[in-house]
Amino acid sequence: MKLVLVAPPWNSLYRPSIQIAALVALGTEESGDPITSEYVYLDWFEFAIESLGCDPAQFVTVYDTIGEELYGLGVGDWIFGGALPPVGDRDETSTRDRYAAFLHERGVSADLVTCVLSLREAAPRFTAALADRLVETDADCFGFTTSFSQLVPALAIAHAIKERAPDRLVFLGGANCDRPMGEAVMRAYPFVDGVVQGEGEGAVTAISAARSADELVSAPGIVLREQGTLRVSLPVVQSVEATPVPRYDEYFRRLRRLPWSDLITPHVALPFQMSRGCWWGEKMQCTFCGENGSGMPYRSKPGRQLVHMIRELTESQGILDTYAVDTILARSDNGLSALADAEVDITTFFEVKANLGPRELGELRAAGVTMVQPGIESLSTGSLKLLRKGATGFHNLRFLVLCKELGIDAQWNLLSAMPGESPGMLEEQLRLIPFISHLAPPSTVSKVRVDRYSPYFEQPAEFGIELRGPEKKYEFIHPGRDEERTALAYSFEHEQTVQQADHETMLTLRRRLGARVGLWKKLHEQSRFSYRFGPGITVVHDHRPHVGRGRHVLRGWADELFRSLVHGGRVGRAIGVVSEKTGTPEADVRSGLREWTECGWVHVEGMRALVLAVHDSRRDELGRAAELGGRSAQR
Incomplete structure (x- = not known):
């Protein structure tokens, strides 16, 4: 069958869809009919600007806000809900009023709500025109990738195709169709011919080679309709070693035709994938994480x-910024040393664990990694244990210090309200934050969610959780489908059944934490806390707002102790060595360390201590990365 793979809104404008680009690449290696792609989120971007008559540069921000920041409110899906057939006696005016009130109550600005309402009015015209064009391709089958806010846009376009050409097949796949969610899509939306659960290579290869839907009954991971029921073929966990390099040619062809491509092209990063699953999740899944669904087993390319x-991606497209979509960086044999030795100006992004040390982070920076998403989540070791993160507050602070030193942008979130959280866990973070205003602040502060596939969802009673049903946004995303809504939903309302501290006390502390992080963000750009080494001295420059102590020159035991705790050290050992080396009584050294702890020069956790200042060696970041062991040749 001739297959067209479709990437619907709200895929990031700056990222070609790796989901369809990797599957399109199969068409050059396997037998079967051609596989082509359509980046219709770029079509939607152009259509929306012309329909609303708005400034393109402003709409870029609106698009990003809807696609990234407002996913949790279902905005991107709701906009396209008006292009689907109404359910029951739904009144559009009432629907718009209720949803606008829902957004206002959650702090969305009046101007943005007005824009959202206008986009919903425009969406049916877009899906109709797009369906006309897609049907004209004479494709036998249309496959839609869906994750985050792409489900309802995909359904709206698929329905418009089926209205025009009932004989054409429409399939949906991606994260929104994994396990029970995919079967729920089939039950709730009868115009969908099938869904692909799990990884799509085997299913897409089978669809391309088939002559009809009847030949797909045994294809891996495909759910089909059969005599009023659903026929489910279990997904297969794929090897990733032989997966082809994604083909992004069609994305760039479409981008070049966009009248405002100059707003997007300078910021494009090319997605790639070296691994699937999560090696940490295989060992001990983080309590709140539902990312991998049925794809948890970890597999990595050499x-x-x-x-x-x-090299193949950047040479073919002339783009030097890249973006790993891996859930987590491989522990070994990850290829970073070879990339560092290539000495090219390619930059990339990885998700990593936050317990990486100086050598590992030096290797990352030397390889061109300029941005990371570490699973920090908290600066309290107690909270991290509750979340099963496999790291401590010490690890997370060391990570942030090293990222600042190496010029790596650390993008992280701060979570609270996890089951078992105590006042002390919040209070220790409130005390710490004024001392680390020079380090990267979290992007958001939010309450822990209960997502499908997470341990919180799968074993709620074990964590003292009672599920209360899907989040409220799903009433607007899937109206009139009460019996299927729970199976369609990914995020769920919940209550904690075991209250370990006074509710008002915890609420007050969480509000204070959010406010203090807000101040951290405001002060970050003006905050400086660094040190430089000299011959027998260390010069500390402490210009952190409200807590800074100015310039200090450390000599003798103070110089030795400070150096021994850079990037972390054992407290007892450091004190003993410094005392023996300088002839200073251990009590005096301990007193000095205690003073440094109180003024936030050093963070002490258990038997370890960490200097919170950043080394200013006056070398460029790559030179510093090589010094930390990040370049194997060290020429």
Whole structure:
């Protein structure tokens, strides 16, 4: 069958869809009919600007806000809900009023709500025109990738195609169709011919080779309709070693036709994938994480493929910024050393664990990693244990210090309200934050959610959780489908059944934490806390707002102790060595360390201590990365 793979809104404008680009690449290696792609989120971007008559540069921000920041309110899905057939006696005016009130109550600005309402009015015209064009391709089958806010846009376009050409097949796949969610899509939306659960290579290869839907009954991961019921073929966990390099040619062809491509092209990063699943999740899944669904088993390509893949992507498109979609960086054989030795100006992004040390982070920076998403989540070791993060507050602070030192942008979130959280866990973070205003603040502060596939969802009673049903946004995303809404939903309302502290006390502390992080963000750009080494001295520059102590020159035991705790050290050992080396009584050294702890020069946790200042070696970041062991040749 001739297959067209479709990437619907609200995929990031700056990222070609790796989901369809990797599957399109199969068409060059496997037998079967051609596989082509359509980046219709770029079509929607152009249509929306012309329909609303708005400034393109302003609408870029609106698009990003809807696609990234307002996903939790269902905005992107709701906009396209008006293009689907009404359910029951739904009144559009009432629907718009109720949803506008829902957004206002959650702090969305009046101007943005007005824009959202206008976009919903425009969406049916867009889906109709797009469906006309897609049907004209004479494709036998249309496959839609869906994650985050792409489900309802995909359904709206698929329905418009089926209205015009009932004989054409429409399939949906991606995160929104994994396990029970995919079967719920089939039950709730009868115009969908099938869904693909799990990883899509085997299913897409089968669809391309088939002559009819009847030949797909045994294809891996496909759910089909059969005599009024659903026929489910279980997904297969794929090997990733032989997966082809994604083909992004069609994205760039479409981008070049966009009248305002100059707003997007300078910021494009090319997605790639070296691994699937999560090696930490295999060992101990984080309590709140539902990311991998049925794809938790960890599989990784050999590290030698990294340089080859990035070289092929960047040479073919002339783009030097890249973006790993891996859930987590491989522990070993990840290819970073070879990428560092290539000495090219390619930059990339990885998700990593926050317990990486100086050598590992030096290797990352030397390889061109300029942004990371570490799973920090909290600066309290107690909270991290509750979340099963496999790291401590010490690890997370060391990570932030090293990222600042190496010029790596650390993008992280701060979570609270997890089951078992105590006042002390919040209070220790409130005390700490004024001392680390020079380090990267979290992007958001939010309450822990209960997402499908997470341990919180799968074993709620074990964590003292009672599920209360889907989040309220799903009433607007899937109206009139009460019996299916729970199976369609990914995020759920919940209550904690075991209250370990006074509710008002915890609420007050969480509000204070949010306010203090807000101040952290405001003060961050003006905050400086660094040190430089000299011959037998250390010069500390402490210009942190409200707590800074100015310039200090450390000599003798103070110089030795400070150096021994850079990037972390054992307290007892450091004190003993410094005392013996300088002839200073251990009590005096301990007193000095205690003073440094009280003024936030050093963070002490258990038997370890960490200097919170950042090394200003006056070397460029790559030179510093090489010094930390990040370049294997060290020429």
